[in-house]
Amino acid sequence: MNLIIVESPTKARTLSRFLGKDFNVEATTGHIKDLPKSQLGVDVEHDFAPLYIDVVKRADTIKKLKSESKKANITYIASDPDREGEAIAEHVAEVIGKAKFKRIVFHEITKEAVEEAIKNPRDIDKNLVDAQTARRVLDRLVGYKLSPLLWKKVRRGLSAGRVQSVAVRLIVEKEREIEKFKAEEYWEIYCEVKKEGVTRVGEPQGRGPELVSRWKGPGADERQDPNVFIVSLVKIDDKKAEIHDKKEADFIVSELEKSDYKVAEVKKREVKKNPYPPFTTSTMTQSAARNFGWSSKKTMSVAQSLYEEGLITYHRTDSLNLNAGAVAKARAYIEKEYGKEYLPEKPHFYKTHSKNAQEAHEAIRPTDIFKHEIKNTKYEKDAEKLYGLIWRRFIECQMNPSIYDETTIDVTAAKYLLRATGSIMKFDGWMRIRKGIPGQVAGVDGEATLPDVQEGDSLKLIKVNPTQKFTQPPPRYNEASLIKTLEKLGIGRPSTYAPTISTIQIRNYVEKNDSKQFIPTAIGIAVNDFLITNFPETFDYQFTANMEGELDDIAKGELPWVKTIKDFYNPFDKKLADVEKNSGRVKIETEKLGQKCPECKEGELVIRTGRFGKFISCSRFPDCKYTAKYLEKVGVKCPDCKIGDVIVKKTSKGRKFFGCSRYPKCKYASWRNPKKEDVKSVPV
């Protein structure tokens, strides 16, 4: 009897099914050793020796690993093939002591992959373990040195870290960009033109006010006549048209109204749109946010249940790799279901562009594409929705591109160049999968049909339409775009995106607005500015990328890990002492309510955020100690008692929930916003 040790219990179950009675399979359930929670656990005086101790919650697991390995002939340590997995392997080896073990790795959960791995065992890669130690020690030093500094200089309970503080920084800097942004006026000019020699009944004359108000730009109702189309002004005197105000626009309109219109060029070309690569954690959470409006936490939770049911491959992954057998099945399915023209000659293989990808797993895909029916008691509809998204994305990625005929018509009128573009899908390809799926974002712009005109054709002007526009500020981050940006910067991992987003909200650094976009709080701004001013290098967007570069060198055995940490820590520690001594307490901006304090009649009422959320106090604190409850009303009556208002509250742990303002008389409480539930349940 042999023992195989993996990280995930679900993976262990799957392997036991494959391998039969000769193998016992156990799981570590993640890390089994870590630095202690209650102390630094890094001996900065002695080469940063880390104090790795048994994880308390894993005491039973560790006991089991010990006893099972004793019984086993050989123990195969099959933790994930990445930096963290190698550290887990090392920790398992330490725990099982003298038992005979071998280290094996596989990237796919198939019988063949495991058998192949068993044939090719290796030793534990000490350099890779060192790289993990360096990563762990660095994160501990940053987090456990800076957080107490914040307690001292800003407020108790705050936190800072290599990942969370950069996430907050992104949100703060985006807000400043938006504040700084000044909308600039510009004008776009559209001309409605018609191929000559064709008449239309009820053709609009001139630019009456009624017609202007009906105009909705390209693709509006005026397009019923197939010979009428809309061109937009692109160039003036061969230079890009830039119209800044109404005066300029009016002048151009007056010129355009008396010009002759001629087709200068007609360009037709074929455009292909390739399918998207299969899902990773990052793209899956982005897609579920766009299609269903889900938070990353919800998506990951539903994905976890699909994974545990054996319906999808592992959901915390940065890899685009696909098992060859699964691809072959998908190809057979595509050919049978949709026909040969949908099947590429060769399978599509995708490569990740993410530099820090560890690719320990596969991309996220269904384990069995022939399985359409989902039976999952815990999540039901949600599981079905996410599974459908994953299923389609996987099938699509192995299908032929969709093909469009794109037509560009250039029209000249005096010194003005105007253009119309339109495209028509002539082969749907992978887009076939998305047809008829409500709520699916197809990813294709509206199709516009253009009349059959030739170079040199004269056109008749029907109407010129100037449209005033303003440049738009950059959009705020939402969960999806924040994860996308963090991934691009190489900051955070698939297993930490959702938890990081929770952390920065629980710490009151950021909030979501009604459109689920992140807005920094006064505390978030104060902490960010304090950190960026004093520790600019640590929270530079490049810091993690540089760290990853050094970790790679450590993993290759070209750099001792202690040197990396020393080079970071020495200047960091100096700065720490300097700030501790010389920096004053940080002031947090308060929001004014615009009312006098009812107690002292001198101060003004302000909103402050304390340990239990927002409350109202006097601006003259500590001289005046007046406080009052701040009721953050959601805007609906309590669904239970129908008398009180639903208000936003926080648990002692900082999690947001919704309660009744009449508490404790009414005990209504919910994790979900009843306002949004109501909107959803109203039949349209």
Add this chain to the structure above:
DNA sequence: CAGTGAGCGAGCTTCCGCTTGACTT
């Protein structure tokens, strides 16, 4: 169900990354 902020000063807060339950008010 009051508590929150400052500072006084007991004891405590905190990181990232790997993995699931336990089960929130």
